[in-house]
Every structure is written in structure tokens, then in C-alpha cells.
Amino acid sequence: xxxxxxxxxxxxxxxxxxxxxxxxxxGPVLFLFFSxxxxxxxxxxxxxxxxxxxxxxxxxxxxxxxxxxxLQAAQTDIFLYGFAxxxxxxxxxxxxxQLGRVRLVNASAATIGAVFWxxxxxxxxxxxxxGDSTGFDWFEVPRYAAPLFVVAFILIGIVAVATYxxxxxxxxxxxxxxxxxxxxxxxxTLTTANLLLLIHPVRGVMQSVVDYWFIGNFLFLxxxxxxxxxxxxxxxxxxxxxxxxxxxxxxxxxxxxxxxGWCGIPAGVPLPSWLPAVxxxxxxxxxxxxxxxxxxxxxxxxxxxVKGNITLRFMVFAMISLLIAGLLTAGNSLPLVNDVTExxxxxGAISNLWLYGFIAMAFFGAIYYIAxxxxxxxxxxxxxxxxxxxxVAIGLIILVVALGLGGVKQGQSMNAxxxxxxxALKFLRPSTLxxxxxxxxxxxxxxxxxxxxxxxxxxxxxxxxxGGKR
Amino acid sequence: MNYGPLLFLGVFITFACxxxxxxxxxxxxxxxxxxxxxxxxxxxxPSAHAGQANQGEQLYRSLGCASCxxxxxxPNDVTAGLGVRISVAQDYLYENxxxxxxxxxxxxxxxxxxxxxDMNWQLKHLYNPRALPGSEKSPMPxxxxxxxxxPMKEGQPPSPDRVLVDANTxxxxxxxxxxxxxxxxxxxxxxxxxxxxxPQSPKTNAVPDSATTNAPATNAAANTNSPAK
Numbered sequence: 158x159x160x161x162x163x164x165x166x167x168x169x170x171x172x173x174x175x176x177x178x179x180x181x182x183x184g185p186v187l188f189l190f191f192s193x194x195x196x197x198x199x200x201x202x203x204x205x206x207x208x209x210x211x212x213x214x215x216x217x218x219x220x221x222x223x224x225x226x227x228l229q230a231a232q233t234d235i236f237l238y239g240f241a242x243x244x245x246x247x248x249x250x251x252x253x254x255q256l257g258r259v260r261l262v263n264a265s266a267a268t269i270g271a272v273f274w275x276x277x278x279x280x281x282x283x284x285x286x287x288g289d290s291t292g293f294d295w296f297e298v299p300r301y302a303a304p305l306f307v308v309a310f311i312l313i314g315i316v317a318v319a320t321y322x323x324x325x326x327x328x329x330x331x332x333x334x335x336x337x338x339x340x341x342x343x344x345x346t347l348t349t350a351n352l353l354l355l356i357h358p359v360r361g362v363m364q365s366v367v368d369y370w371f372i373g374n375f376l377f378l379x380x381x382x383x384x385x386x387x388x389x390x391x392x393x394x395x396x397x398x399x400x401x402x403x404x405x406x407x408x409x410x411x412x413x414x415x416x417x418g419w420c421g422i423p424a425g426v427p428l429p430s431w432l433p434a435v436x437x438x439x440x441x442x443x444x445x446x447x448x449x450x451x452x453x454x455x456x457x458x459x460x461x462x463v464k465g466n467i468t469l470r471f472m473v474f475a476m477i478s479l480l481i482a483g484l485l486t487a488g489n490s491l492p493l494v495n496d497v498t499e500x501x502x503x504x505g506a507i508s509n510l511w512l513y514g515f516i517a518m519a520f521f522g523a524i525y526y527i528a529x530x531x532x533x534x535x536x537x538x539x540x541x542x543x544x545x546x547x548x549v550a551i552g553l554i555i556l557v558v559a560l561g562l563g564g565v566k567q568g569q570s571m572n573a574x575x576x577x578x579x580x581a582l583k584f585l586r587p588s589t590l591x592x593x594x595x596x597x598x599x600x601x602x603x604x605x606x607x608x609x610x611x612x613x614x615x616x617x618x619x620x621x622x623x624g625g626k627r
Numbered sequence: 628m629n630y631g632p633l634l635f636l637g638v639f640i641t642f643a644c645x646x647x648x649x650x651x652x653x654x655x656x657x658x659x660x661x662x663x664x665x666x667x668x669x670x671x672x673p674s675a676h677a678g679q680a681n682q683g684e685q686l687y688r689s690l691g692c693a694s695c696x697x698x699x700x701x702p703n704d705v706t707a708g709l710g711v712r713i714s715v716a717q718d719y720l721y722e723n724x725x726x727x728x729x730x731x732x733x734x735x736x737x738x739x740x741x742x743x744x745d746m747n748w749q750l751k752h753l754y755n756p757r758a759l760p761g762s763e764k765s766p767m768p769x770x771x772x773x774x775x776x777x778p779m780k781e782g783q784p785p786s787p788d789r790v791l792v793d794a795n796t797x798x799x800x801x802x803x804x805x806x807x808x809x810x811x812x813x814x815x816x817x818x819x820x821x822x823x824x825x826p827q828s829p830k831t832n833a834v835p836d837s838a839t840t841n842a843p844a845t846n847a848a849a850n851t852n853s854p855a856k
Contacts, residue, residue, distance in 0.1 A: 211766045218769040225768045226691020288689035292724040329629050338638045362719040363658050365727050370649045414638060418645025425701040426727060427714040429656055500697050500731045574707040578732050582766055
């Protein structure tokens with residue numbers, strides 16, 4: 158085996174130019190980014206309405222479609238499958254092309270896959286609001302939407318693997334390992350969950366085991382893996398430094414993939430006690446690859462200033478979030494902490510740090526870098542990008558601190574025999590403010606991206622008009 | 628690591644370990660649990676839901692009740708009075724889907740059938756939680772769509788399903804409301820099990836060590852009749 162290049166910018170084999178490669182994935186990737194942004198806005202709005210309903214439960218109470226439980230399930234799935242997974246798929250396609258210095262193998266198949274994915278999710282969300290939720294956390298999308306997801310994933314998966322296989326630059330970079338692992342593990346996880354929860358449901362609390370396993374894998378080995386691949390690509394790329402250590406990255410990859418698959422089962426659940434114990438140990442050990450990742454990225458950045466570059470700022474925020482999320486996840490697996498925080502809103506603090514603080518922030522940074530290269534134009538309103546960063550960052554900090562502190566207070570009250578949720582309610586008010594700021598910030602991204610795509614379409618139409626007149 | 632198939636093989640083996648450990652092994656251990664006979668009472672446990680409770684369970688799923696309510700009693704919760712003993716896998720044999728929940732924006736419901744067995748209270752609570760004394764600050768949504776309204780006319784006998792009268796209008800429970808309450812009533816786990824015996828007193832945290840006693844607590848039968856607050 159030859160050595161692995163330590164820098165994604167190092168193009169040893171130049172067959173296609175970067176512009177060439179960007180042109181090949183323009184259609185599917187832009188489509189995925191734009192639809193993901195639309196889902197993100199919808200999800201933010203639904204989350205906001207759900208959060209307000211906690212303070213004013215009589216609001217919209219007459220309509221079963223908008224009852225809290227359904228909105229909550231819908232907003233979770235909109236974020237997970239609409240925003241996060243669609244950006245992740247877009248990034249898998251784009252990064253596979255860029256890192257392999259190869260054109261996307263079959264862009265139209267990928268676009269059709271993306272259309273199917275959106276269609277499947279739209280059906281699923283309508284199903285959830287109509288009351289067809291499966292009842293499993295993070296897996297609420299009803300069974301009848303599954304076949305479309307399967308078609309979508311097969312199309313996209315084949316395109317991605319074929320592109321990876323056709324790569325011109327044969328040496329691989331650490332991002333590609335994470336991407337290929339994620340692409341391999343996602344269908345396995347989804348298939349297991351579908352088979353054992355919906356098609357041939359397993360008996361009793363075994364259903365919860367399957368669901369917890371699914372949640373852990375979906376979070377760590379699908380979304381977080383793609384986010385890690387993204388940060389691994391952009392930090393050396395933008396800072397212009399080669400990756401600090403190849404072996405540290407290799408170590409982080411295998412340990413993350415290994416421990417990530419065992420993390421799902423929470424502590425107090427009614428299962429044979431070895432199961433939650435193994436998961437708690439895995440969550441503690443997951444801190445090792447997380448530290449390896451953060452140290453590697455930090456040393457790669459070295460003395461680079463992050464102020465100027467919007468993508469790098471998002472990446473650094475993601476990096477810090479990953480560190481805090483890892484520490485909290487590990488800390489929360491200790492019985493001492495977990496006895497207080499389990500079943501409280503503290504759970505929400507950790508999942509928001511992972512999903513928004515790390516994954517979404519890394520994805521936002523990537524969108525800000527990639528979209529201008531695909532549309533061949535600058536962001537129409539750079540101020541909006543700046544605003545997006547600050548609103549989401551501040552909103553997220555408020556959200557996480559409110560949920561974290563509230564969770565601890567709630568747990569203490571619960572253990573003292575009190576009604577913990579009334580204590581939690583006080584802290585849910587500032588968390589609603591956090592969600593509002595995040596929603597406004599996301600709207601800024603939509604406006605910016607919308608303007609950009611409109612301008613691109615216009616430019617394109619003018620070209621074709623001229624072509625027609627000639 | 629530049630050789631694609633090797634990467635896939637490595638990831639396959641790594642992930643297969645996780646699948647074997649977290650799916651296959653638990654399935655071998657608890658996937659084929661059966662109903663057991665309670666030594667002290669001779670009853671079989673758990674019992675299957677009645678039809679109405681089954682329909683109620685589907686409503687519970689459909690309305691997303693589990694986003695705020697857990698169905699798990701931990702040792703701390705026994706002390707807090709949420710149940711007479713801890714929850715174990717056996718308790719969920721007939722739940723489909725199993726909805727353990729992940730956070731409590733409302734109380735745990737694993738023993739709601741023991742704690743609040745009053746049908747009328749449950750129906751009123753579903754209609755408008757904040758109207759009940761003690762729940763004025765409740766964040767729980769109203770479920771008016773589980774009820775119908777009928778203006779009261781003189782000489783008309785009251786509906787047998789009347790829950791309350793609100794400004795000369797009868798609020799009448801629909802079958803769906805009854806189904807949901809039936810499901811809530813089916814939620815009670817007080818039978819002493821080998822792996823989850825009843826503590827000596829439901830108010831203390833002292834769970835007898837099953838390894839040393841090797842049998843359910845002796846005063847189990849007495850405890851089953853005393854629902855926790």
C-alpha cells in the first residue's frame with residue numbers, strides 16, 4: 158500500500174479540473190442542498206410551534222394534526238431525514254468526486270434518487286401528522302414510505318460507490334473512509350430497523366433495543382461520520398496546512414467506527430443490565446476518538462486565524478461542539494450523573510449539541526463553501542451568512558444551556574419526589590427563545606441560497622434565450 | 628487503506644460485531660420471553676390487553692404521547708412513588724409498539740392504572756388538563772377532538788357518556804377517549820417477579836436481593852392491593 162496523502166488539496170492525478178468536477182455534480186448536489194434548506198426551515202418552524210405549545214397548550218388544540226406529540230415527531234424526522242440526511246448525501250457525492258478527482262458517475266440517477274428521497278419524506282411527514290407514526294423514536298416515518306426510501310438510497314448509493322470506484326486519484330484520504338463507512342452502515346441499520354420493528358416486529362422490549370441501536374448508529378455512524386469527513390476535508394483545505402497526523406486520523410477512524418456502534422442504549426431502561434452497561438462503557442470510550450479528532454484538527458489549524466472565512470468559522474464551532482458533546486455524552490454515562498439527568502430535558506441538551514452544534518454547523522460551513530462553486534457565483538448577501546452564523550451560534554448556546562441546567566434541576570426535583578416537569582417548564586421558556594433565534598438564522602440561509610439559485614437560473618435562461626435567438 | 632475492498636471488509640467486521648452484540652445477543656436472551664406464573668397469586672403475568680386497550684395503545688402511539696411520558700420505573704422512581712417496584716423486560720411482553728419514552732415533560736405512566744384509576748378524572752383530564760384542581764399549570768395539550776359537544780335541551784336525558792357540562796353544552800366522550808383511558812388503565816405493573824420482587828414497603832428503596840432470597844417478597848399479596856400515590 159502506498160502512503161496516503163495528508164492533504165485533500167494535493168492533486169497528484171489531474172485528469173479533471175475542479176470546475177469540471179463541480180459541473181458534474183451541480184444538479185444533484187444543488188438540488189439536495191436547496192431541498193434540505195427548505196426542510197430545515199419547515200423543521201425549525203414546526204419545532205418552534207411545538208415549543209410554544211408547551212407554554213400555551215390550548216393553542217391549536219382543536220386540530221389533531223397539530224397536537225404536540227405529532228409535531229414533535231414530525232420536527233425530529235424533518236431535521237434528521239430532511240435536512241441532515243439530504244445535506245449528508247449531497248456531501249457524500251461532492252466529496253467523493255473531489256477527493257477522487259473524478260466526475261460524478263451518473264448525475265441524473267443521483268438526482269432521481271434525491272427526488273425520491275424528498276417524496277418519501279414528504280409522504281412520511283404527512284403520515285406522521287395524520288397519526289401513522291410508528292411510535293419508535295427517530296424512526297417515526299410510517300412503513301408505507303419505506304419502499305421509496307429504499308429506491309432513493311439504492312440509486313444514490315450505487316452512484317456514490319461507482320464514483321468512488323472510478324476515482325482517478327487512487328490514494329485515499331481519511332474523509333473517504335468515513336464517507337464509505339457511513340454509506341455502508343446506513344442501509345444495514347435501516348434494513349435491520351425496518352425488518353425487526355415494522356415487518357416482523359420483535360417481541361416486547363426487544364423493540365426498544367433495536368430502536369436504541371438504530372438511533373446510536375444513525376447519529377454516530379451516519380450523520381456524525383459524514384460531518385467528521387466534512388471537517389477533515391475543509392480544515393486542511395481552507396487553512397492550507399497538511400493534516401497534522403495521518404496515524405492519529407487512522408486511529409480515530411477505527412475507534413470511532415467501533416465504539417460508535419455500541420453507544421445506543423440508555424442507562425435506566427428495563428433491560429438485562431449488561432446491555433446499558435456495555436453502552437455506557439462505549440459512550441465513555443467514544444471520548445478517545447473524539448479527542449483524537451479534535452487534537453488533530455486543532456493542530457492542523459495551528460495558528461490560522463478563523464475570522465476571515467465563514468466556512469472555517471462554522472467548522473471551528475462544530476469542532477468545539479463535538480468536544481463538549483463528547484465530554485457530556487461520556488459524563489452522562491456515569492451513574493452518578495445519570496441518576497439525576499436521565500429522562501429529563503438534559504437529554505435534549507446533548508442531542509442538540511450533537512445534531513445542531515456539531516453536525517448541522519459542519520454542514521452549514523460546507524454549504525457556504527460548495528454552493529458558490531457549483532453556481533459559479535458569490536453569495537449575493539455575505540452579511541446574511543454572517544447573521545446566520547451568529548444567530549444559530551447564540552440560539553444554540555441558549556438552547557443547550559437552558560436544557561442542560563433545566564435537566565439537572567428537573568432531575569433533582571424528580572428524585573426528591575416532586576413533579577420535575579414543572580421545574581423543567583421554567584427552563585423551556587428560554588429554550589424557545591433559542592429555537593426562535595435558530596429559526597431566524599436558518600431563514601437567512603434560505604434567503605441567501607434562494608437569491609443565489611434564482612440568479613443562477615436567470616443567467617442560465619438568458620444564455621439559452623440567446624442561444625435560441627441565434 | 629487505499630484498497631477499497633479492504634476498507635469495506637474492516638468496516639463490515641467492525642459493524643458486524645456491533646450487530647451481533649447489540650441485536651443478536653439480546654434477541655437470544657430476551658427475544659423469546661414467555662408469560663410467567665406468579666407464585667403468590669397463581670395468576671399469569673403479563674396478561675394481554677383487552678381489545679379496547681389495544682385500540683387505545685394505537686391512539687397513544689398515533690398522538691405521540693411518548694414524546695412527554697415515559698413508561699419506565701427505576702429504583703429512584705419507586706422511592707418517588709411512581710410504582711411499587713422497578714420495571715423489567717417481562718412487563719412489556721404485550722406492548723406493541725413498546726414506547727418507553729426518553730424524557731418526562733409529564734409524569735411516568737407505567738403505573739397510571741394504579742395511581743389514578745378514576746375513569747371520570749381521566750376523561751376530564753384528557754378534555755382539558757388545566758381545568759382540574761392541581762393541574763392548573765400542566766403543559767399537557769387538550770384533546771377536544773376525542774370528545775363531542777351537544778347543546779343541552781330541556782327534557783332531554785343526559786348522555787350516559789357525559790363527562791362534564793360546559794356552558795349549557797354537554798361534553799361527551801367518544802369511543803376513542805374510552806379506548807385511550809382503557810389503555811392507561813391497563814398500565815400497571817405490581818405483580819412480584821423473580822427479577823423484580825416487591826420491596827418490603829412501597830415507599831422505600833430497599834429492593835431485596837433476589838440472589839439471596841431467591842423468592843419473591845413474602846408480603847407481596849398485601850402490597851398488590853395498595854396502589855402507590
